[in-house]
Amino acid sequence: MKYLEEFQNPELARGLLEDIRATVTRPWAVMEVCGGQTHTIIRHGIDQLLPDGIELIHGPGCPVCVTPLEVIDKAMEIAGRPGVIFCSFGDMLRVPGTDRDLFRVRGEGGDVRVVYSPLDALRIARENPQREVVFFGIGFETTAPPNAMTVHQARKQGITNFSMLVSHVLVPPAIEAIMTSPDCRVQGFLAAGHVCSVMGTEEYPQLAERHRVPIVVTGFEPLDILEGIRRTVRQLERGEHTVENAYQRAVRPEGNPAARAMLADVFEVTDRAWRGIGVIPRSGWRLSERYREYDAEHRFDVTGITTRESGLCRSGEVLQGLIKPNQCEAFGTTCTPRNPLGATMVSSEGACAAYYLYRRLAAPSAPSALEVSSVG
Incomplete structure (x- = not known):
């Protein structure tokens, strides 16, 4: 397969679905740990095409959504300070936040700028030596390498008015937290292919063995998702629990050695709070001691922050896979993309945003089925 359209071929999708139906003999619950995969699933109705009893649980796969x-x-406190240029991706x-967002900070006079690369923020710092420039560095292992490279370049070029507010999170500790939760219903995982393209797959076999769950590295197109589900269900039916790479066109077992070397140099592992979930041990990165001078939290010494979540928002339960977005009473009524109560309704990878965008406005009373030809 060379072209994107081939990964959305209805005839190939029908064959994969028939294979899944022929394999399944009992109910299974499978979690995808990637917001991009969630959007593919909802956009193409993949969850509605599966045999009755096969449930897809949406995990904490949106980096914007889990930023504490x-x-x-x-x-917002840093962005509102005089002399600061605060740079962030648009999402x-x-x-x-507790009582406002960065758009409001900008409306109140803060210099908040949308950039398309952390290197854009570094350029702004170079062009404005009299200002403090801060980049908001968030995301899973996928977005961490360019952020690490930017800090490395800032140090190499001697740019001292640049810093980064870091909130990177790691997937394997999140899987560990999910599997050790008393409310866990997950029996298999679709692992995010882009994360594994950076980090490889070496951390997953011990998780699969310890928790006796199959983990299948999966891509993002409809056929990728269906193939991942097919392999996961096949393992479940056989009582197996191994790691399979169904995304070999992008993922190697060792990942990207150059990117991993840069990450190891710039970052160090730390405990990290996940929004709606809580603190997960050793589940994030922060700047290492060598680069601590570029840590915005250290540079600006932000203290006295008192947080308060919306009492109506159940996005924490959505992120943990305990409920579907349309099972939240606020979904689509008091919580919409124009007036979001939680991050899952804002982000382009949020599960609530997917359900709203593709009109899954009401929780179904029973599983439904669409024609296979709707895939693609």
């Missing part, structure tokens, strides 16, 4: 509220509030500007 305290970090969001710290970002962070609407994420609600």
